[in-house]
Amino acid sequence: MLGFIIQRVLQAMLVMAVMSALVFIGVYAVGNPIDVLISPDATQDIRTETIARYGLDRPLYEQYFTFVGNILSGDMGRSFVFGMPVLQLIMQRLPATLELTLVAVIGATLAGVPLGIYAGYRPQSPISKTIMAVSILGFSVPTFWIGLILILFFAVHLGWLPAGSRGATRSFLGVEWSVLTLDGWKHLVLPATNLALFKLAMMIRLSRAGTREIMLTDTIKFARAAGLSEWTILRQHVLKLISIPIVTVFGLEFGSTLAFAVVTETIFSWPGVGKLIIDSIAQLDRPVMVAYLILIAFLFVTINLTVDLVYALLDPRLRRGRAA
Amino acid sequence: MNAEALRAFWDEFSESRISVAALAVVLAIVAAAVCAPLITPQDPYDLGNLSLSDARRPPGFVGSKGYAHVLGTDAQGRDLYSAILYGLRISLQMGLVAGAIALSIGGTLGIVAAYFGGRIETLIMRIVDLQLSFPAILLALVLAALLGQGKTQLVSALVAAQYAYFARTAFGAASAERRKDYVEAAAATPLSGSRIVFRHLLPNSLPPLIVVATVQVANAISLEATLSFLGLGLPPTEPSLGMLIANGFQYMMSGRYWISVYPGIALIILIVAINLVGDQIRDQLNPRLRR
Numbered sequence: 343m344l345g346f347i348i349q350r351v352l353q354a355m356l357v358m359a360v361m362s363a364l365v366f367i368g369v370y371a372v373g374n375p376i377d378v379l380i381s382p383d384a385t386q387d388i389r390t391e392t393i394a395r396y397g398l399d400r401p402l403y404e405q406y407f408t409f410v411g412n413i414l415s416g417d418m419g420r421s422f423v424f425g426m427p428v429l430q431l432i433m434q435r436l437p438a439t440l441e442l443t444l445v446a447v448i449g450a451t452l453a454g455v456p457l458g459i460y461a462g463y464r465p466q467s468p469i470s471k472t473i474m475a476v477s478i479l480g481f482s483v484p485t486f487w488i489g490l491i492l493i494l495f496f497a498v499h500l501g502w503l504p505a506g507s508r509g510a511t512r513s514f515l516g517v518e519w520s521v522l523t524l525d526g527w528k529h530l531v532l533p534a535t536n537l538a539l540f541k542l543a544m545m546i547r548l549s550r551a552g553t554r555e556i557m558l559t560d561t562i563k564f565a566r567a568a569g570l571s572e573w574t575i576l577r578q579h580v581l582k583l584i585s586i587p588i589v590t591v592f593g594l595e596f597g598s599t600l601a602f603a604v605v606t607e608t609i610f611s612w613p614g615v616g617k618l619i620i621d622s623i624a625q626l627d628r629p630v631m632v633a634y635l636i637l638i639a640f641l642f643v644t645i646n647l648t649v650d651l652v653y654a655l656l657d658p659r660l661r662r663g664r665a666a
Numbered sequence: 667m668n669a670e671a672l673r674a675f676w677d678e679f680s681e682s683r684i685s686v687a688a689l690a691v692v693l694a695i696v697a698a699a700v701c702a703p704l705i706t707p708q709d710p711y712d713l714g715n716l717s718l719s720d721a722r723r724p725p726g727f728v729g730s731k732g733y734a735h736v737l738g739t740d741a742q743g744r745d746l747y748s749a750i751l752y753g754l755r756i757s758l759q760m761g762l763v764a765g766a767i768a769l770s771i772g773g774t775l776g777i778v779a780a781y782f783g784g785r786i787e788t789l790i791m792r793i794v795d796l797q798l799s800f801p802a803i804l805l806a807l808v809l810a811a812l813l814g815q816g817k818t819q820l821v822s823a824l825v826a827a828q829y830a831y832f833a834r835t836a837f838g839a840a841s842a843e844r845r846k847d848y849v850e851a852a853a854a855t856p857l858s859g860s861r862i863v864f865r866h867l868l869p870n871s872l873p874p875l876i877v878v879a880t881v882q883v884a885n886a887i888s889l890e891a892t893l894s895f896l897g898l899g900l901p902p903t904e905p906s907l908g909m910l911i912a913n914g915f916q917y918m919m920s921g922r923y924w925i926s927v928y929p930g931i932a933l934i935i936l937i938v939a940i941n942l943v944g945d946q947i948r949d950q951l952n953p954r955l956r957r
Contacts, residue, residue: 357796368812482941484888486895486908487930490915494923505919601804608896609915620896623811635808639800646799 346654354647361639362413365632366406413636419629423622428633432615438508439607439614441519443599445530446537451592453538454545459580461546462553473546480543485602489536489609496532504529506611533610537603541595548591552584590649597645601638678950688942695936699754706748711904738924740913746924749910750932756906757933760817761887764824768886769879771825772832777867779833780840781859787841794833802827806889810898820899824886835878839871873951880944884937891933907933 393399400408412419418428461470497505508529519526556562556579565575604616611617615634622630680686698705738746779790797805809823843849849866853859893899894908895915902909907929914925 365808368808478941479938482884482888482938483934484892484937486892487911487934490911490918490926490930494918494927498919498923598801598804601801604807605803605892605896624897631811638804642800 343654347651350647350650354643357643358640361643362410362636363406365635365639366409367402409632418633418636421622421627421630423625423627423630428629431630432618432633432637435613435615435618437519438612439600439603439616442530442533442537442606442612442614443596443603445534447541447592447596447599449534450538450541450545451588454542455549455581455584455588458546458549459553459576459584462550463557463576463580465550465554474550477543477546480539485536485540485605486609488539489533489606492532492536493609503532505532506609508613533606533612536609537599537606540602541599544591544595545588548588549584552587553580556580556583594645594649597642600641675950679946682946685942685946688939688946691935691939692943695754695932695939696758698751699758702748702751702755706745706751708745708748710744710749710752738922738928740910740925746910746928749905750907750929753905753907753910753929754932754936756900756904757887757890757908757936760820760824760890760900760906761883764821764828764886764890765879765883767821768825768828768882769832769875772829772834773836773868773871773875775829776833776836776838777840777863777871779837780844781863781867783841783844787837790833791837794830794837797830798834802885803889803892806893807896807898810893815899815901817900820890820893823893824889827889828882828886831878831882832875835874836871839874840867843867843870877944877948877951880940880947884940884944887933887940888937 390399409419416429418432420426421428421431424431457473461473464470493505496503506529508526561579562575565579570578603612603614604620606612607614607616608620618630619634621627622634679689703709740746740749775790775794779787806823806827809826810820813819813822843866849862852862852866890899890906891908891911894906895912897912899908900906902913905913910929911926911933914922914927914929918926
């Protein structure tokens with residue numbers, strides 16, 4: 343088991359090294375940040391001085407090693423545009439994104455699981471068919487389009503909810519949160535719904551498939567024979583058994599929801615990291631792009647590593663035969 | 667697949683009315699996109715043709731050229747009906763080209779991995795699995811940002827985000843076939859390796875690849891629209907559907923909904939129809955659901 347863990351951790355570190363090099367070279371290839379940093383009427387001296395200050399005159403591999411060394415010591419550089427440390431910038435924006443993602447994923451689970459169980463419990467009923475049709479739409483319609491329609495209907499047409507930005511926040515543990523104020527919730531509802539729809543479709547499908555399988559097993563036959571009410575069966579047996587895959591997916595999907603938040607945040611001008619990265623791409627703010635990509639890569643590598651290790655812990659068969 | 671099998675396949679396909687309707691919609695959209703110059707009143711890419719006095723007019727407005735803009739006009743005075751059909755052309759083109767390239771690259775990698783096995787298999791499939799653990803949209807987003815605007819760059823980003831799905835599918839089908847006795851027997855004879863690949867592995871990997879291809883073309887179109895909407899796709903001179911929607915977004919707040927909504931409806935009809943056709947083909951090719 344220890345060998346397996348070491349092998350996996352080394353593999354994850356190799357992936358991170360490759361990713362960081364790819365990201366660095368890739369971002370290096372986009373545009374020339376000097377045009378953004380220095381006004382065109384600056385003197386030659388100022389140009390050279392600025393280029394030297396950001397280390398842009400040195401060879402690429404040297405810049406890369408400096409960059410890796412800096413990251414390992416916790417310094418991800420300064421944003422060209424905001425003029426502040428990138429890590430600080432990202433940490434400032436991260437709560438907004440985390441909050442949005444959490445509300446979306448939790449909301450999708452709370453709504454999706456009961457709907458899915460119902461659809462699996464009564465597969466032939468018209469309500470179940472409607473639920474499934476909606477979930478197909480949730481899978482195939484692009485997120486940004488649903489966002490537009492939500493804005494058009496609830497913000498422009500009905501005027502019930504604001505169309506963008508974050509609204510009032512309240513400080514808790516030194517971080518600003520929207521979920522603590524009514525105005526914050528008003529601003530949160532539309533983007534969170536937008537982000538949740540894809541996950542909702544997925545939760546519905548998962549719980550429906552699980553419920554249908556379990557309802558056919560002997561467990562349920564015996565529970566019914568024992569005189570348990572249908573409600574108790576659903577709550578005690580079905581919900582308990584389908585919650586295992588749902589929790590797994592919940593964890594896995596959290597990362598990809600963070601990635602999807604880029605689209606939602608752009609549409610709703612939500613001041614999170616996703617909006618930050620899109621703005622940085624437009625303004626050629628290299629350090630922010632690099633730092634964001636590395637953090638996301640790190641996040642995914644960590645999630646995958648954790649899942650692998652937990653599975654290996656639960657299923658001894660996976661520990662063997664992996665060395666090949 | 668011979669003519670008889672194709673006929674049986676079609677007979678089963680046509681039993682589902684929704685699937686036939688979806689297929690008809692897909693074919694109609696493709697036909698309309700191909701014939702766009704013949705059935706639209708305006709070439710939306712010819713800037714000399716556009717008049718700003720016609721800009722942002724509601725559906726049904728009769729513009730300076732004397733014909734009615736059935737779906738209204740956008741901020742540059744483009745006839746939206748024309749712009750949507752030309753946009754569909756670009757979207758379909760991007761989706762099909764990206765899908766075809768991703769199919770060839772991914773299919774080849776998967777079959778090569780299955781045929782050779784051993785180290786080559788481990789190397790290829792590890793990379794593929796690693797890539798599958800990252801969301802496709804993020805990969806496409808990053809690549810589109812790194813490569814810059816343009817059709818070639820966009821197609822490269824889409825292909826890089828999608829080839830792994832084809833590689834996984836082809837590998838699964840081909841490696842199951844590779845282990846069968848008749849293939850092992852063929853490999854033991856002096857027959858050339860390419861014969862095994864082209865006579866046995868490739869034909870058996872095709873059905874699942876076709877299923878993945880339908881879904882992935884729809885995904886590529888959706889991804890392209892998302893990227894263009896975020897300003898990372900095609901240059902604004904030749905708007906695809908995503909770009910049209912993005913351009914109309916800023917006017918939506920003032921109630922000029924049609925600039926964004928109609929291109930979006932066209933996009934969704936196309937994506938949903940392709941997905942429905944793909945679902946039906948998948949069910950028909952799935953041996954577990956065989957009657």
